[in-house]
Structures are given as structure tokens and as C-alpha cells.
Amino acid sequence: MAEKDQNTEQAILQAARKVFNQKGLDGATVQVIADEAGTTKSMVNYYFRSKEKLFAAVFLSAFRHFFSGIAAFIQSDFSLKEKIEKIVELDTQKLIEFPQLPVFILNEINRNGEIVFAHLQELNPGNLFAIIDQQIDSEVKKGTIRKIKAYELFMSIQGLTIFPILCKPLMSKILGATELEYDNILLERKKMIVEMIWKYLSV
Amino acid sequence: MAEKDQNTEQAILQAARKVFNQKGLDGATVQVIADEAGTTKSMVNYYFRSKEKLFAAVFLSAFRHFFSGIAAFIQSDFSLKEKIEKIVELDTQKLIEFPQLPVFILNEINRNGEIVFAHLQELNPGNLFAIIDQQIDSEVKKGTIRKIKAYELFMSIQGLTIFPILCKPLMSKILGATELEYDNILLERKKMIVEMIWKYLSV
DNA sequence: GTCTATACGCAGATAGAC
């Protein structure tokens, strides 16, 4: 029954996404994933052979999901300022939808780096930075902005947008903010982030 | 032998710090901690009763270690700009020394939040924000800076300084930078961060 | 206080019936 296979396999993938996001590679167990998917440990191993293989599948899809949109904007022919705005916009939207994504990704980058590195090349990050560097250069020559390295710009934008999500559990507690209120804070920040970055760049 | 006790207990603590930092609560095992400390699983459980208890001890000390310095500066009578500079300075220094600290802390905040919340009050973060809010207000009245919430300022500073450490394994790979070169990038960023923040605040 | 031995459970993974 090819249809049932699809369903079970997809159910496992979906469950794995959820559990790995919440617990990480080490904290998650095949048992919990199976329960969440409404099936058994055997089935998980039948479809994915091992916990690590399942994890790799989930992680790569999450990684791509987050960065593919950004990569597309970088390669587009928007102006530098438009790209910054679009990236902050897209980031914020994705982060509100999947708040666990950054901890998940950053945790695995730091703890099980090999898995990430092995598949990093497909995004060709060096090339993306080169594109931005070129765009910065041409703006600098026009005298509109100051010189900055693309990776510095990238880390600044991502730091400003992602960090508030990373400390969300803590900050919402401190501020006494509900889920919705905190998401609003994130939405409000968008303007501030773009302005902060752009004001710095402006000569 | 009280002296030997001290040594073994301290050795376990030190080993636990190292292993928990690298592997997190879930990824670490008592066996590995014991090996690292040059003792046995039994001894770890003898001194700390359980892995969770040991973790709580390690985590709290790390958490305090990172934030106590910042808290001190916030409560000092430096000007707002000086405080920003000092905090960026202190952060960067601590991050270079203990690059695993942020992943460790942020990961546990998101995965095992209760442990963090239970002991959060001792830092009295609400009060720290209040101090900054007050200082901002007085500057705003003088017309030197624009209005901003203390927590927004805090998240921006921390995001700009901490994020580059979080993606260090990835970025150093992309940039082809050695440990030392990457640390230099972090040091160079200090000026940029302060300027970015301050330029945004300036009216 | 320190070690060895061991209890006990659950992890991931496989075999084999249906």
C-alpha cells in the first residue's frame, strides 16, 4: 500500500520535526517520536534505519527552510537597503512561525557540527557573501554608505533578529508578556533593526 | 580527609562544567564526567546525588558568571554610553574566554526552562531594566537620545555581541578563519557594535 | 571516602511472525 507508506513516513517525519525541535538530537528518543507519530519504534527504524539518519533528514530540511528564502533575496536584484528590509521581514515571519528553529540549528551547529558542514556547500555561502560584498563596494564608490564586510552585516542583521527569539522563554517571563504580546514585540522590532543597520551604514 | 574531598568534588565540578558545556544536559553522561574528573560514576553520585543536581550547580554558576558582571555595570553610576561600552567590552571578553557559554545557556533556557526560572529572581532583572529605563528617560528629557525600551536596548546589544559566537563554528568554516582570527573579528566588532547602537540612539 | 559490583530501566536496533 504505497499510500499508507507515504502517510506513515510523513507522520514520522512530522513527529520527528516536532520532537527534535523541542528536545534536540540528544534529548529526543525514538520512542517519543514513534508515539507522537502514532506508530512504533520499529516503524521509525524501518523507514529511516537509525535515529541519526532521521535527524539528518529533519535538520537539513529545517536548515534549508530557513536559509533558502534568504539566499533567494541575496541573489535577487533588489537594492542593498531593500535586501536588508526583506531579510529582516522574512526572518521575523519565519521566527514567529517556528520559534524553536534557531535554538535547534545553533545548538546542532555547536554540538554536532559535522552534520551541518557536510551539507553546507549546497548553499554556497561564500558566493552569497561575495554578491553582497560587491553590492556594498558599488554603494561605497557612489558615496552613499560606509565600508563594511558582508559577513559583519549578515551577523549584525541575524543577531538583532534572532537573539530575541533565543531568549524568548526568559524575556517573556521577565516582561510578563504572553506569547502574542511577545510576537508583537518582535514585529515592532523590524523597523528598529532596519533603521539601526541603515543608520550605521549611512555616511 | 576534608582536603581530598575538596579536591575530588572540585575536580568533578570542573569536569562537569567542561562536559555540560560541550554536550548539554541531555548529551552529557555521568560516566564521561567521571572519566574527565579522573574518578568514578559512584563518586559523582556520592557528591551530587544525581546528574540533574550536578547540572543545576554547574548551570547556575555559569549563568551567574556571565550576568553578574553585567548586572554590576548596570547598577553602577556610569553614563548610559559608558555602560553600553563596558557591557560590550565585558561580553566580548567573556565570550572569547568561554565560547560555549551562550549555546549552553540559551539551549537550556529553551529546553529545560524551569531550572532557569526558578533561580532567575536572584538577579532581579526587572529592577535592572528599571534602572536603565530611568537613565534613558533622563537622557531623553535632555534631548540627547531618542526613546527606547531598556529591554530592546539590552536585546540589541546582546544580539550583536553574542550571535557571532553562536555561529562561530559555521562562520569560521565559511570564512576559512582560524580560532585566533575569528577572535580578532570579535574584538574588531566591539567598536562597530557600540557605534551602531549609539548612532541609532542619537537624535 | 573510595571502590567494585550490581540493580534496574530504557535507549536504539533487529528478527521473525503475520
Next chain:
DNA sequence: GTCTATCTGCGTATAGAC
């Protein structure tokens, strides 16, 4: 393809000898 049963190993934790 799905399930039950089971293997093997390692996890935390404890008991008891020295």
C-alpha cells in the same frame, strides 16, 4: 508493511566491601 518479541548496551543510581 506492520507488529511483537527480543537483543545488546549504556544510562543513572545504589549497596556493600574495604
